[in-house]
Amino acid sequence: MKKAIKINLSGIIFHIDEDAYEKLKHYLDSISSYFSNKSESKEIIDDIETRIAELFQERITGENQVITLEIVNEVIEIMGNPEDIADTGETAGESGSGYHETYRRSRRLYRDPENSVIGGVCGGLGAYFNIDPLIFRLLFVVLFFVGGASILVYIILWIAIPRAETAAQKLEMRGEKVTVSNIEKKIREEYENVKENVKENVHKAKESETYKKTRRATNDFFEVLGKIILIAVKVILIIIGTGLILAGIGLLIGLIAGTFAGIHIFPFGPYDFSLSDILSPFTDPVSVSLLVISICLVFLIPIIALIYGLIKLIFQVKSSNRGLAIGAITLWVISLVMVIGICAFELNNYSSFNDISTSHDLNIDSDTIYIAINDSQRDYLDRQSLFDIDEKWYILENADEIYGRVDLDIEKISYGNFSLDIIRKSKGKNLEQAERNARTINYNFRTRNNHLVLDPYFFIEAKDKWRFPRVELVMNVPEGKVVVLDRNTRYILDNVQNVDRLSDWNMAGKTWLMTEDGLQKISEK
């Protein structure tokens, strides 16, 4: 058993098998799709239909009243395939006034069901003003974040503006002339979209009638439910996505401002300096600029790509710019290579190590020495420090110096007077450079009677760059003499050996005697 369809071909009614009908319809549609001039195409199709009707009539005999697939195939063979037909058309020359008859006429505002994210309002507005709907969507979303009123406006528009249902309305929406040929064009476009659904419908037609009815009812219900859920999900996605986009843009502005203008990178964090501030103690201004730019690009390109991707995803922008993508990736790789390259080159400045040692006789007559640190320098650094490296080096805001904490060790000498060794250490490209760098280190101390006041920090000029500078102080104490360590020396004492095995922290603030075995505690004060 086969389902037959009744068709009207040039005013004559034929019964045609469903498969034969599909074939014939497709045949006629594909012929008409070959012709650019629609009014001409209609005439040609009419003529062809008339001829097909004739051929059908010749083939309907007393016992065979239905047009079968074989008959359609036979007729198509006689008429020729669409390419051949179209081919002859072209040799006759391009007649007609051209294809695009898009007369701009007064438009009407409709919601565009074909170009919709939620309700098609923005799509319709876009068609009405002949502007990319994306602009309206962005506007609505941005306004939502600013005031929140745009959602209300959207809903009102959604209710107020009718949906463009028919082809004529869709043409009016775009301001195209509502002519038969334009409607035809529109319908033909839609036919392509619907084509796939046809197969499904044919399949459905085979199902029993009652089953179909119940199915349709449930289908309708779930379809509506599904649509509601889909819209809700879309709205949530848009809000989340837009949030992410705004966050990304914020991060972007923050990064740019932070790196180039020296404004806070992380406005909420404790840090208060720019990338070039961080880098400038380590290398020359040219390298700093190159590094800042490369580091920026390494981070910015993925962020921008992310924002762009989100916008595309949320607003269903269908565009791909291969060149731009390749350019961005290339730039990113170049930046990464630059960062790595500059860092590797800079590391070269730390490959050698050298030190200079100077010894100072402290000229103290007494058997007891009082050692303290210069508290005013400590306070100054606490107040002014911009950031520190490993709590050992301090970089100051707008200062010309980089400060570093000294280490104090106390050692025994068999005879002689109190003396202080100052060992200045630094790294460099080679031994000579390392020594030159060590010479740039400045360190001060002073003595008064039997008091030694040590600066807790040495410093280098900022222009001399940070090359791992260190200063080690060695206090030489002759056997049998006494050292009184002020409480504040705990900041600089570095692993000082003593008989009582006290830690540096606990050694400070006590009185020590240098014995044959090393320092021994003789008083808690």
Next chain:
Amino acid sequence: MNIENAKAQMRKGILEYCILSILDKKDLYTSDIINALKENDLIVVEGTLYPLLTRQKNAGLLKYRWEESTQGPPRKYYTLTEIGKKYLKELDESWYNLVKSVDSIKNPK
């Protein structure tokens, strides 16, 4: 080079001329034109004729009238217009020249 394709190209070039020539003798409806062309092996598939007729009509070379048919749908009877007749005369001339040229190339004296 495909010989069938070459033949088709040749046929296509003179098809327009042949349609006008057929209609010069007698007003005919589409199927008659098709039959005349088919008898002389000028077309293989019928469909190719319709775009040509429509364009010749739109160019003002042909016009048509409807005639009721006892067997089927009403028929379009095509006839040459005055412009079509002049057009045909020029094509005739060019055709004779062409035949003469081809002939003299094929059989040089």
